[in-house]
Amino acid sequence: MEKVPSFFDTPSPPRYSGVLSWLITTDHKRIGLMYLWVILFWFVVAMFLGGVMRLELMFRGETLMGPSSYNALFTLHGVIMIFLFIIPGIPAIFGNFFLPIQIGTDDVFFPRLNLFSWYLYVAGGGLALATLFIGGPPDTGWTFYVPFSVGTHSNVSTAVFAAFVLGMASMMTGINFVTTIHRMRHEKMGWFQMPLFTWSLYATSWVQILATPVVSITLLLIIAERFLGVGLFDPAKGGDPILYQHLFWMYSHPAVYIMILPGMGVISEILPVFARKPIFGYKAIVFSSLAIAIAGSLVWAHHMYTSGMSDTAVFVFSLLTFIVAIPSAIKVFSWVATLYKGSVLMTPPLFFALCFIYLFSVGGLTGLVLGAAGTDIHVHDTHFVVAHFHFTMFGGTGFAFFAALHHWWPKMFGRMYHFKRAYWAAVFITFGFLLHYVPMFVIGLQGMPRRYYDYVAEFETGNFVAGFGAAFMLVGLVLMLGNLMVSLRQGAVAASDPWGGTTLEWTIPSPPPLHNFIKEPEVLDYPYDFTQVLKTRRDDVEVS
Amino acid sequence: MRRAADHQGTRLGMWLFLYTEIVLFGGLFVLYAVYLSTYSSDFIEGGKSLSRLFGAANTLILLISSFAVAASITAVQKTQKKRSLLCLAVAICCGLLFLMNKYFEWGHKIHADIYPGSETLAYGAPGRNIFFGLYYVMTGLHGLHIVIGMTLLSVALVLTARERVTAENHVLLENVGLYWHLVDLIWIFIFPLFYLVL
Numbered sequence: 001m002e003k004v005p006s007f008f009d010t011p012s013p014p015r016y017s018g019v020l021s022w023l024i025t026t027d028h029k030r031i032g033l034m035y036l037w038v039i040l041f042w043f044v045v046a047m048f049l050g051g052v053m054r055l056e057l058m059f060r061g062e063t064l065m066g067p068s069s070y071n072a073l074f075t076l077h078g079v080i081m082i083f084l085f086i087i088p089g090i091p092a093i094f095g096n097f098f099l100p101i102q103i104g105t106d107d108v109f110f111p112r113l114n115l116f117s118w119y120l121y122v123a124g125g126g127l128a129l130a131t132l133f134i135g136g137p138p139d140t141g142w143t144f145y146v147p148f149s150v151g152t153h154s155n156v157s158t159a160v161f162a163a164f165v166l167g168m169a170s171m172m173t174g175i176n177f178v179t180t181i182h183r184m185r186h187e188k189m190g191w192f193q194m195p196l197f198t199w200s201l202y203a204t205s206w207v208q209i210l211a212t213p214v215v216s217i218t219l220l221l222i223i224a225e226r227f228l229g230v231g232l233f234d235p236a237k238g239g240d241p242i243l244y245q246h247l248f249w250m251y252s253h254p255a256v257y258i259m260i261l262p263g264m265g266v267i268s269e270i271l272p273v274f275a276r277k278p279i280f281g282y283k284a285i286v287f288s289s290l291a292i293a294i295a296g297s298l299v300w301a302h303h304m305y306t307s308g309m310s311d312t313a314v315f316v317f318s319l320l321t322f323i324v325a326i327p328s329a330i331k332v333f334s335w336v337a338t339l340y341k342g343s344v345l346m347t348p349p350l351f352f353a354l355c356f357i358y359l360f361s362v363g364g365l366t367g368l369v370l371g372a373a374g375t376d377i378h379v380h381d382t383h384f385v386v387a388h389f390h391f392t393m394f395g396g397t398g399f400a401f402f403a404a405l406h407h408w409w410p411k412m413f414g415r416m417y418h419f420k421r422a423y424w425a426a427v428f429i430t431f432g433f434l435l436h437y438v439p440m441f442v443i444g445l446q447g448m449p450r451r452y453y454d455y456v457a458e459f460e461t462g463n464f465v466a467g468f469g470a471a472f473m474l475v476g477l478v479l480m481l482g483n484l485m486v487s488l489r490q491g492a493v494a495a496s497d498p499w500g501g502t503t504l505e506w507t508i509p510s511p512p513p514l515h516n517f518i519k520e521p522e523v524l525d526y527p528y529d530f531t532q533v534l535k536t537r538r539d540d541v542e543v544s
Numbered sequence: 545m546r547r548a549a550d551h552q553g554t555r556l557g558m559w560l561f562l563y564t565e566i567v568l569f570g571g572l573f574v575l576y577a578v579y580l581s582t583y584s585s586d587f588i589e590g591g592k593s594l595s596r597l598f599g600a601a602n603t604l605i606l607l608i609s610s611f612a613v614a615a616s617i618t619a620v621q622k623t624q625k626k627r628s629l630l631c632l633a634v635a636i637c638c639g640l641l642f643l644m645n646k647y648f649e650w651g652h653k654i655h656a657d658i659y660p661g662s663e664t665l666a667y668g669a670p671g672r673n674i675f676f677g678l679y680y681v682m683t684g685l686h687g688l689h690i691v692i693g694m695t696l697l698s699v700a701l702v703l704t705a706r707e708r709v710t711a712e713n714h715v716l717l718e719n720v721g722l723y724w725h726l727v728d729l730i731w732i733f734i735f736p737l738f739y740l741v742l
Contacts, residue, residue, distance in 0.1 A: 175561055243575060
């Protein structure tokens with residue numbers, strides 16, 4: 001392929017250079033990378049917060065901190081991980097970078113709005129950070145449940161406002177992506193020629209647009225309650241605290257699909273490439289994404305079985321929850337079927353993807369235990385719930401994020417990382433993950449409640465073992481990130497198509513030039529057609 | 545590879561944004577619906593204590609302003625710049641008038657010791673507190689949107705005066721108009737819910 005300057009060398013707009021060429025750029029690739037660095041920063045911060053909590057829990061009694069610091073830690077860990085890492089993670093970094101390329105265009109539809117979203121995101125993060133220093137960090141948990149969130153003297157208002165601003169950023173990105181996919185797809189690319197990652201972003205963006213405003217108003221109401229004391233959720237003044245929970249989960253349950261759908265898109269993108277085989281059930285995956293987006297918006301009250309609802313409501317929400325499991329299972333079966341009889345080429349991204357399928361399945365199946373109203377009453381608000389959502393959010397979205405990092409790293413930076421270290425990191429993370437969260441299922445079933453810094457003697461073994469799991473995980477994560485960073489300087493120069501992928505991003509140089517395509521992109525009739533790849537390069541990873 | 549400006553796409557983005565605004569208020573409408581069924585009699589009484597004259601006047605003012613904005617778009621399309629500017633100025637004045645009315649209405653109520661956290665509400669009937677709590681939150685948020693809308697209208701006015709908004713390229717004015725119509729539309733729902741609840 002001919003040599004063209006990459007987007008690193010050609011700032012857009014061209015009149016700026018240095019830091020300014022990043023801070024006021026409208027190039028979707030640069031914005032994607034700016035998201036990458038900020039999001040990784042927050043991930044590392046929240047990761048260490050989680051590590052400190054785990055250390056506290058390893059031994060009974062007060063080892064490192066008392067109850068109030070512990071409350072602040074799990075709130076910050078939750079707020080940062082959810083609003084600053086998982087929700088924006090895959091769409092803002094990889095969506096921004098690859099969505100326009102995958103649909104054969106040169107940028108998103110509203111490039112300036114895109115940059116504005118980044119600033120909103122950074123501002124929201126700054127506000128979250130400010131809560132640490134002004135008025136005492138919030139101690140409500142990331143759900144900000146009333147009446148505690150209105151009554152507590154910690155700085156809930158700033159944290160809530162941070163979440164509001166981050167919600168705006170996420171909404172703007174959603175609007176941008178939907179418009180981009182509708183209006184800027186290459187003219188030869190029909191809806192069913194779109195890569196599955198783009199499809200998953202499309203479904204995600206709709207959920208972002210549909211659901212985020214509900215939480216925006218809910219969070220604004222908390223601020224109004226704290227400053228004005230309106231009493232809309234205060235029983236003493238005629239309000240109903242349960243209504244807060246309904247409004248909160250009306251967004252925050254769909255939000256878990258905002259978190260997982262892009263991850264599923266990443267996996268659907270990686271598996272066919274390394275199985276050298278068309279994805280099994282392309283349309284089934286597309287429609288299951290949309291089905292998850294729709295059905296996932298109707299199940300919010302399954303977080304509230306113990307809050308006080310009519311039996312009919314519990315029954316309906318339980319049924320709907322079981323229905324969401326079906327499209328998720330369709331995807332898992334399609335992924336496994338894609339691997340079946342493929343000529344599998346093992347690479348770090350595939351390794352992470354395989355771990356994802358296993359961990360996500362465990363997370364999904366334990367979700368059914370919680371979705372069933374009867375069993376949920378028993379394990380509600382225990383460590384079982386904590387283990388369940390870490391399996392889906394970390395084992396699911398987190399691993400998909402790592403897979404995406406390893407899959408697209410050579411494309412984004414034009415450098416290939418060290419494979420062996422990447423495998424070791426993945427093994428450490430996965431092993432540590434299981435050692436950390438499986439004991440939590442057990443002690444959860446035995447009845448250990450979440451959000452306590454101390455516990456009774458019977459939970460000692462489980463918590464002690466989980467601490468070692470956390471240590472393994474931390475080592476793995478540091479190794480993984482270090483390996484990627486080192487590759488930027490020492491890594492081999494990556495080819496334009498190191499893996500043998502078929503979607504459009506692999507037809508252009510690594511890293512891509514400013515306008516992405518040098519010549520008119522050739523859109524395949526079917527995005528996962530590997531006949532050519534199988535003929536020429538069945539099982540090699542190309543480094544130029 | 546830059547393509548020609550795609551006005552339809554810009555409008556699509558605006559409609560998506562308008563949708564998010566509707567859902568933002570939707571959360572409040574949900575609260576209203578639930579509390580109306582719990583405290584119907586308090587809501588009816590609260591509604592009677594609001595001035596229908598002021599409410600109706602404000603409704604009329606917003607309808608006129610929406611007409612003015614629509615007329616300004618037509619004027620721009622027909623390259624009648626002056627008429628367009630005049631229409632926009634009328635719309636902005638209507639917005640100001642609306643806010644003035646609201647100021648007097650709120651001031652009157654606050655003078656009567658009816659505001660969030662006031663003693664009359666805190667120790668009175670809970671339903672009455674909820675009614676006026678929602679009244680202040682919803683009209684307050686709506687008022688904020690009026691202010692934002694007026695700012696946007698002013699921006700459109702300046703850009704029209706500088707001929708950045710023209711007959712060929714008036715998608716910005718159109719989108720500002722859409723926003724203003726939305727603010728108007730939300731009031732059309734707030735008005736009967738608070739002033740005409742029987």
